[in-house]
Amino acid sequence: MKIAIMGSIHQDGINKLKDNNFDFFEIANFETNSLINELKDADAIVLRTAELKENVLSHCKKLKIIARHGVGYDNIDSKYLNENKIALGITGTANAVSVAEHVMTMFLYLTKRINISDLATKNGNFIKRNTLPEFFELYKKNILILGFGRIGQELAKRCIGFDTKIYVFDPFVDKKIIEEKNYVPILKKEEGLKIADYISIHLPLNEKTKNFISYDEFKILKKNAIIVNSARGGIINEEALYSALKNNYILGAGLDVFTQEPPKENHPFFDLDNIVLSPHNAALTLECKKRMSIESCENIIYYLNKDNKLNKENIVNKKIINLI
Numbered sequence: 001m002k003i004a005i006m007g008s009i010h011q012d013g014i015n016k017l018k019d020n021n022f023d024f025f026e027i028a029n030f031e032t033n034s035l036i037n038e039l040k041d042a043d044a045i046v047l048r049t050a051e052l053k054e055n056v057l058s059h060c061k062k063l064k065i066i067a068r069h070g071v072g073y074d075n076i077d078s079k080y081l082n083e084n085k086i087a088l089g090i091t092g093t094a095n096a097v098s099v100a101e102h103v104m105t106m107f108l109y110l111t112k113r114i115n116i117s118d119l120a121t122k123n124g125n126f127i128k129r130n131t132l133p134e135f136f137e138l139y140k141k142n143i144l145i146l147g148f149g150r151i152g153q154e155l156a157k158r159c160i161g162f163d164t165k166i167y168v169f170d171p172f173v174d175k176k177i178i179e180e181k182n183y184v185p186i187l188k189k190e191e192g193l194k195i196a197d198y199i200s201i202h203l204p205l206n207e208k209t210k211n212f213i214s215y216d217e218f219k220i221l222k223k224n225a226i227i228v229n230s231a232r233g234g235i236i237n238e239e240a241l242y243s244a245l246k247n248n249y250i251l252g253a254g255l256d257v258f259t260q261e262p263p264k265e266n267h268p269f270f271d272l273d274n275i276v277l278s279p280h281n282a283a284l285t286l287e288c289k290k291r292m293s294i295e296s297c298e299n300i301i302y303y304l305n306k307d308n309k310l311n312k313e314n315i316v317n318k319k320i321i322n323l324i
Helices: 011-019 032-039 078-083 096-112 114-122 126-131 150-160 175-180 189-195 215-220 238-246 286-304 309-318
Strands: 002-006 023-027 044-047 065-068 087-089 142-146 165-169 198-201 226-229 252-255 275-277
Touching (some): 023 032, 044 286, 065 286, 078 087, 096 275, 096 286, 150 198, 189 215, 215 238
Parallel strands (some): 002 023, 002 044, 065 087, 142 165, 198 226, 226 252
């Protein structure tokens, strides 16, 4: 069995492969012809952010499973995997805490305008603190969570610590489950957007969620609203967001993801002072990198050894294998 690792991963995952006597090799060149040559004999692939589409996958005749080093799989040709019965694994339990903390960081950064206070102090304007822009509390505010998977649930738990009221929009989650956690289910996104002080997006990117938040949605948001997207670029229409921020229709925004990654050098967002940006690294804490590395390698180990009764049980109990 040959395992290809596309992109560097934490040593803890590599040690798992070693301990289970798997041969593996790392790939750093993602040019198409190089990938075709490198992957043609691979039985499994650990994949970070590089794309794997049919033009490469069609040459991988021995491939049995791709293990994503993360949750999303929009960089993989899932249609091809389905048609050729190739398994896809995600690290579903690995990144929720790190991303939820990242969202909370953006909420607080934008609410407290901490960068302005820091700059004023360093520039000798300590006594002018009363002239700084207003900043606010999260206390008793309305939080709208769009998407109630693991990350959305972890975020909700952290927001409760600030005595906020949690509203949840997710048509795929039974409202009883939301109500059991003492959160408020929202049946139509517009209802939630009208009352939200903070909005956090945790949806997959697909045809239904592309431009999910656009010009019409920004028209109904509160002027003090803060919106954060740590899911996928394209769910928020970037032109509409720029217009809303530039004209102060909303208070602020935080983005960890972009429609084009990396964003172009002269992106209009870079000139705004009411947006905070990060380079799609919400999940890249040290702890999370370890978990993703271990889980992605375990997905491969369990799947390739699935004829073993013990490993069949592991797949079911750990729920880390997802056949798309």
